[in-house]
Amino acid sequence: MHPIPPRLQHGPFTRTDALSAGITSRMLQGRRFVRIHHGVWRHADHEMTADDWISAARLALPEGARLTGITRLQQLGLDFGPRRPIRFVVQGDLHLDLDGVFLHRTKRLPPTDQVGVTVAAAYLSYCAHARVIDAIKVGDWLLHHGHTDAAAIRALALSGLWRHGADEALWILEHLDGRSRSFKESELRPILTFAGLANPEVNVAVPVGEEVTLIGDLVYAAWRTVVEYEGSHHQEDREQYNADLDRYALFRSGDQQYVQVTKERIARPKILVGEVYRTLLKGGYDGPPPTFGTQWELLFGSVSAAVGPRRDRIRRSAPRGAVS
DSSP states (O other): OOOOOGGGTSSOEEHHHHHHTTOOHHHHTSTTEEEEETTEEEETTOOOOHHHHHHHHHHHSOTTOEEOHHHHHHTTTOOOSOOOSEEEEEESSOOOOOTTEEEEEESSOOOBOSSBBOHHHHHHHHHTTSBHHHHHHHHHHHHHTTSOOHHHHHHHHHHTTTSTTHHHHHHHHTTOOTTOOSHHHHHHHHHHHTTTOOOOEEEEEEEEETTEEEEEEEEEGGGTEEEEEOOTHHHHOHHHHHHHHHHHHHHHHTTOEEEEEOHHHHTSHHHHHHHHHHHHHHTTOOSOOOOOSHHHHHHTSBHHHHHOOGGGSOOOOOOTTOOO
């Protein structure tokens, strides 16, 4: 039996790679190998990782295909969103049907880097398909970690309003805040604002005593109210749990109201909004009560639906023959 070189045992490879290693086309048809895509194979004992699937797609696609959308953003360390289909964009009218791969076609590629399209371009692509609440979470994460900024996203969108996701990204920018430190904070904030409550400050200092301040997750300073998200580690880690007891004692001593929020409470968003509203009222809040109508429903639908159908928007100038 012909020995298999190590480089063919631990990841996807092409038929050319196999031939150069002495593995014939007939051998590839045997039990030791598994076909992934046309012309792309793996060893039967190799378990594919997320990176392997991307590598396999790259090998099957033309050299000009670039990672885009959520797949490109996940290369930054983003632990959110589906891993499949793997999203690529290619310039031209190329038609390829690869299992687990979505190939977007465009007349003109957006800006690219060594990984795929740029982060701003990938975010535009993501906004074209994402729910509003998810686009806010991902956008906050990108801004918070310095992977891009609002100016770069806005400039790219305005430079090509015909692009898929450009209008959506411009709309969602008004709802992003890079000061959010977690996905749950980014989820909590729009739950409150899309219900019609005032927009809170994010991760700002709250004075609770003489020369003593705490950083509050979401702060309504005018009504002395803080909304705090507590992840599961706040209950599981005894040191953290006791630190939280001290923290909330300081809030009380500083005459600050607070609402503690867990993932279970976020799962019942209308009840949560009502609790925050009642707490604000105790602090003198005179804004309107929350509503759960059209604006609220936008939060859980697609950004595209919030912006409106493309055919109903003002016609944009686009490169002739553009398909995206």
